[in-house]
Amino acid sequence: MSSMTASREVPDADQLCHRHLALLRAVAAGRAELTCSQVPYLRVDGFWCDHTTVADLVRRGLIRPARPGPVDELVPAEITDPGREVLRSREASSDPSPMAG
Numbered sequence: 001m002s003s004m005t006a007s008r009e010v011p012d013a014d015q016l017c018h019r020h021l022a023l024l025r026a027v028a029a030g031r032a033e034l035t036c037s038q039v040p041y042l043r044v045d046g047f048w049c050d051h052t053t054v055a056d057l058v059r060r061g062l063i064r065p066a067r068p069g070p071v072d073e074l075v076p077a078e079i080t081d082p083g084r085e086v087l088r089s090r091e092a093s094s095d096p097s098p099m100a101g
Contacts, residue, residue: 014093016086019053020062024087027063027079034058034077036069042077062086 016024026032026044034054035041042054042063057063062083066076079087 016090017053019050020057021087021090023049023053023057024062024079024083027077028084028087030076032063032077033074034063034065036065036073036075037071043074057083 023032023042023044027042032042032044032049034043039051040054040058041051042049042057054063060082061080063077063079066078069075
């Protein structure tokens with residue numbers, strides 16, 4: 001399991017860019033694997049992802065390895081409750097409002 005310590009701060013969805021949100025959605029959909037290491041690497045659909053964005057998501061406690069594993073092993077990635085909250089917040093804020101007649 002990663003020895004990185006997750007921050008307790010849960011960001012507003014507005015603090016995250018499109019890349020953060022796309023990776024959160026991929027992890028939530030079960031399409032991602034994360035290395036068990038101090039420096040996390042994420043693979044989505046077999047492709048390695050932007051390291052800076054991945055490290056930010058892990059540091060903020062929005063994603064994590066789904067289970068412990070040996071150092072550098074790829075394991076399924078999972079979204080945390082704060083990560084789900086960020087996605088729900090973004091979806092709620094992007095809902096179109098009804099147009100006045």
